[in-house]
Structure formats: C-alpha cells, structure tokens
Amino acid sequence: MAKVILLSGSPRKESNTMDVLDVCAKEIEKNGLDAEILSLRGMDIKSCIACNKCVEKGNCVLNDGLDEIIEKIRVADGFIPAAPVYFGTARGDIMAALQRIGKVSRGTDDFLSWMVGGPIAVARRGGQTLTLQEMSMFFPINNMITVGSNYWNMVFAGHERDSHKDEEGIGTIKLFGENVAKLIKKIKN
Numbered sequence: 001m002a003k004v005i006l007l008s009g010s011p012r013k014e015s016n017t018m019d020v021l022d023v024c025a026k027e028i029e030k031n032g033l034d035a036e037i038l039s040l041r042g043m044d045i046k047s048c049i050a051c052n053k054c055v056e057k058g059n060c061v062l063n064d065g066l067d068e069i070i071e072k073i074r075v076a077d078g079f080i081p082a083a084p085v086y087f088g089t090a091r092g093d094i095m096a097a098l099q100r101i102g103k104v105s106r107g108t109d110d111f112l113s114w115m116v117g118g119p120i121a122v123a124r125r126g127g128q129t130l131t132l133q134e135m136s137m138f139f140p141i142n143n144m145i146t147v148g149s150n151y152w153n154m155v156f157a158g159h160e161r162d163s164h165k166d167e168e169g170i171g172t173i174k175l176f177g178e179n180v181a182k183l184i185k186k187i188k189n
C-alpha cells in the first residue's frame, strides 16, 4: 500500500504540530493510504556539513538518527514536513533536516522524485506564510509534486493542544491530506 511520511519539527510533548499532523494522517488513512508520523522531538539535528559522503555511502553520515528517518522517507510515496513557527520562520531543526534529506536524495537515487506532499506551519499568531514559503523551497528543487487545499497549510495555535480551536485551519489540513492521498492513488494507477 502507498504510504505517506509526516514529519514534525516540534520539540514539545503536547505539540500542536503533532496534533495537526495527526488530523492530516487520519485523512490520508481515510482515503486508503498508510500514514506514519515521525518527530524530531528529543533529537539533536545537526546541519549539513557539505561533506558529500552521502554520495559514496548512500545515506547521511552525521550520527544523530536522521538517517533512520531518511530510510523511511526513501520508500514512501508522500512526504509532509510540519514546523512550529519560531520568530517568524520555521524552527531550525526541521530546516536542517530538510536540507540533509534533500542532499541525500540528490546525492543518491533521487528518492524524493515524484513524491507528493507539501509543508504545514503552526503558530500562535504570525509567521506561518513565510514559514510555508521557506519550507516550500524544498519541494520543486527535489522534483517533487506539491498539492493544494482551500487555503495555505497553516494553523493558529499557541498553548499546548490548542490547534483544534482553529476550525478553518484544521479544515484546510483535512482537505490537504485528502488531496495528497487522492493524487498518490492517481499516480500509482
């Protein structure tokens, strides 16, 4: 069965980003695909050091656990990274992870090619659109296919477990998840 990996960049245990990804994953599953949520929580994600060792080794040699996440993305059909907004842009760890994931894909077998997805941003009050723009750069350069919804993939939530209160944002995420699943099914057929 086709599968979508959803990756949270939040360090919090009671995370809004995780809750939003849970909504998205459920919608993907409702539409007949597998979905697995992964998280950078508790990890100490390093930035790419441009060593180019991924080209010869086939994966990232930085020893912080990201290579296990990369192996799961490698065999997936969809990829949805999600970030909490920190000072108007994406939390650093998710951008460091995306840069390394992209570098490994381009340095090895282009596993991101034709993968379907798009970014999600969660914030208390502002910065989601710039965060989405920042994360959006990852998709076209890796020959990926991004999917729309009825608004940008942003949710307003500040306190822990607040995201359900943004009904419009949650509706956008549900439609996005449904669209990702539907497009993957069309591509696969």
Ligand SMILES: Cc1cc2nc3c(=O)[nH]c(=O)nc-3n(C[C@H](O)[C@H](O)[C@H](O)COP(=O)(O)O)c2cc1C
Pocket: 010, 011, 012, 014, 015, 016, 017, 018, 084, 085, 086, 087, 088, 089, 122, 123, 124, 125, 126, 127, 157, 158, 159, 160, 161
């Ligand atoms: C260091 C830091 C910076 C933040 N910067 C912003 C910001 O620029 N705009 C905003 O609306 N919320 C900001 N927030 C609030 C978080 O985006 C918000 O609490 C969000 O729900 C966190 O998602 P999470 O629960 O998945 O970690 C910031 C939080 C932290 C810890």
